[in-house]
Amino acid sequence: MPTRVLVPSGVLGLGFDRTALARGVAMRPDIICIDGGSTDSGPFSLGAGQSKYSRAATKSEWRSLMQARAELGVPLVIGTAGTCGTDSTVDWMHDITVELAAELGQSLKIARLYCSQPVARIATAVQQGQVTPLTPAPELDLSNLSNIVALAGAEHIQAALNTGADIVIAGRTTDTATIAALPLARGDAAGGAWHGAKIAECGALCSTNPTSGVIMVDFDADGFTVEPMAETAACTPHSVSAHMLYENSDPFRLYEPGGHLDVTDARYTALDARRVRVEGSRWVPGPYTVKLEGARIGGYQTTIMAILRNAHYARNAQAWVDRLTGFLTGEIESRMGLTTADYTLEFRLIGVNGALGDLENRSGDPVEVGVLGIITARSQDEAAEIGKLINPFVLHYPLTDDEELPTFAFPYSPATTNRGALYEFALNHVLHLDDPMSAFRIELSQTDAKVPA
Template identity: 65%
Template structure:
């Protein structure tokens, strides 16, 4: 009977996990250890720059533990979307860490690298050939948009991970993948139920988030020909039909359907049964095959920013922070136009009132005046020099601007000196499209190396 046991240590490498839970998972003799390494939660800059958002120190420490777990279990270790964004540069970044750790531990292994980065010229050609289609709410694009991207990645599916595992690799470091692909690949290759493979992978993608104790991190998912069973490894964690079924809503617009390369997962008829007070059994999920497409993500430079922060404590200014900020913004805009010669459409000034409505803006529920207000001034312009200049134009207003003309000049608090902080280039996501492939490996590259063999 087809079976695959997948150990998922944590929702993402760098987030931490319960070490005892991981040890219990290794003792349960999994067939593979799979962990996600990426996220778009922190915005487009990491893809735009091709960098990880997690510290190298933390990544190396956790990766070392997982490499030790892999050696103890004697099974492959797979990471998807290595280095946050899954660009080629971050795959190589984690590969370098792998080589360091292998040398320190005296491990000899085979490492496979699956590259997901795309050449903008190749993607532009595919766009012109009609092989790229927009997803819902995708921005309008043209070849100029594509060529402006500093990084483009394609999201690998189960087929590409299966190809990497077929090399006999002990460790697979994959570029951008769907969160589910690294979990679904082995069960699918072993003949487990296709619907269960994708559904269990979706539930397991973030580790113990699908349990009552998300911080414990580690779960075990058993796949077979009829369904899957989720077992938390954290001592205090429990899986329930609610926690397991609810995960279909996580980062997904439809609680019953999930699009993946080559088809759609349909969980409309799925049943969720508590086997005991910790484990949940799921059956009835269906995989509906479709055209083979992979999602594209791309980021491009959207300008340059300079930010400043000032603090308002005076009760009059706190109570009238919105009006004060509007005046500062209007006067600063006027100065930029008249003194720098920029058109109003060439730049942007935004003052966010921390403690008032910086998060929700006009959707904020009215409440009592805060004790103090942080004014975050954001200047955006086509060049770094221009953004910095706008930041300096804002400076005297943020420090001294009075509510009325007939009162003494106030002085507010700058927590830093200099007050202006250049953020450099800022990025925006500009692709939310899919690329049609005749061969699943056509957009990906696979490289294997011996590590620690001298």
């Protein structure tokens, strides 16, 4: 019998096709697996230990999945709970689960897999030569880190499932670990288990209708078969094979705890208009390492926005910003006693080069340019004070000395916004483990069924 895994979406909180989910449930999968986040949106979630997704959206989607789990009587697993997978976001997801269990009248055994790492543990591992940098990696500095997580693998999810849990809420995991865990435990082909997990980890992104969300994967001793659950979606050899390049620099290899996947000899066959069969993937065992991610506060930010619509200034926006920056640097030093070693002031021209900088390919002059000023300083008070100091000049500063004083537009009042802490990634290393569970822990809880009010 194949191991059938239902993946409702690439991430909880992004949404999925409810009709497609129902179709997947009707096919009686052995487990439901979904991802809860990643580092795609930058270091803030990890640094702050917060989910980027709405609690209301998360709860609404998790309710549907908990109902599907109850109907099927199979485990429900989420990895990288709460975007970043810190202990705090595992607990956040656990609170939502307990709340829903009470509302739905469900009695549940819940396993929480915690992946946060104490600084002292990592410092000891560094001294023992058990931490190795990846490429690129920042200089190893463990001071002032707000959060460190280790990415759990299939072994950790298997350990949580072995408790008999109905629901597994895992901290930071590799994108594939939750999906590969059960097929590997059942003895399905290791290469196929990891490859199929990689293809399915973003839900219907491996299909012709990426936003439909829901994917079913059947794993067996020779490979896997993948099928989207939405009627408007189809998997093709191209859409499936191409997903090996998603968030992966090598189209043939994918590194995971304990080895790597090699799909050099994989064969992709269309079984029909919707399903693709894949065989020939290989799993190559290697040292057991888990990736480390860490974040720290890199300063505090205040932003200011002005709109240039006067054709003369829109056409010469970069020259205006260059002149303004030089002037403001002098004003900040003379009035606040700060040098550019104490803060940064950056202007981005929205509509000109705000996203790609010098790589922007633009023809013609813009009608309107948004000037976004980003101030980063040692404290929020200092960043806010710089924002107030530069405010009148961002509103009224001339391009040349011999022209009238211009007036621009602020899109909101007050013109400055305090953004709070700016976090930065501080680790891109791997931790070598003799025992996969030695840096992780599992805690169990039980909810008692009650009749909903």
